[in-house]
Amino acid sequence: MNAPVKLEEAYEDLSPMIGDVLPEHVETFWRDGVVHIPGFVKPELCEQVIAHFKAWSGLRWDDWPSDPEEQKAYVAAIEARLGRGKRNFAIRQDDPWMFNYVSQRKFGEAAAKLLKVPSVRILSETLHVKQPLKTGYSRPLRWHQDYPSIPVDRAEAVQFWCALVDITPEMGPMIHLKGSHRSMPGGILSEVEEDARELYPEVFEQFKPTKLEFVGQGEAVFHHGLTWHMSGINKTDKVRWAMSSYRVSARSRYTGQANFNTDGLGLKPREVFDHPNFPIVYP
C-alpha cells in the first residue's frame, strides 16, 4: 500500500476552476435530493482529471477505435482490470494529484452548504467510465441508494458526480427519483437478484424519475446519500468519462462497512475517521 499523502504539504489551490453552490441550489437539493450545476468544473480541469484516470486505469481511449488491433487492445485493457485491485475506486490512494483534486476546499464548501453542516471530510472517489456499446462492456447501474454502501453512521453524505465529457442521453447519464432522499435506506441490493422496483414499489409510486437529459462537460450532479438513482448503458461509440466522490459531515463515525476507500487502513468502528486519507476539507 502507498504511504498516505500529507495534504497540508502538497495542497495546490484549484479554486479559479471550480464553481459555487448558491442558495437556490441548496433549496433544490433539499426539495429533490439532487441538484445539477452546469459548468461547475472548468473543461481544462476535467481534461486533467481524465488524463489521470487514463494513466491510472490503462484505459487510454475516448472513442471506439476503427483499427481492429486497437479494438483488441481496448477490450484487453478493460478485461485486464475486471475484478482486480480496487477496481474503479480510490484513485487518490495511488495518485497525489487526484488526492489534491478531490480535497479542494471549494468542493468541501459546496458539500457543507448542501448538507447544512459546519465541517466536511472527503471520503471516497470513483471512476464512472461507461464503455462504448461495441466493447461489449457497457453496463447499466440499477436503481440503488449509495448510503447503505458507505461506511458512515449518519446520512450526512452527499455525492458530487461530475461529467468529465459531454454526455448525451444515449451515453447513459444518471436519473434520480425526485424527493427520494426522504425514503428509508433500502440496503445493499444485489445487482443480479434484487430489483428495487419489486422490493419497494411504494417508493416508485411516491417519487417519480427525473428526465434523461444531456449533461455538459464539467456539470456537477450533487445527490444525497439516500436518493435513489440509476443509469443505463452507453449506446454510442464514445467513452462516457465521469467520476464521483463522497463528502460527509466531519462528525460522522466509521461503521466498518466494507468499502475499497476505507478497507485496510486501521480505521476503528464507532470513531471518527482519524486517518490522513480522510482530511477535513472544509472549513
Ligand SMILES: O=C(O)CCC(=O)C(=O)O
Ligand atoms: O455514473 C453513473 O452512471 C452512476 C453512478 C452511480 O450510480 C453512483 O455513483 O452510485
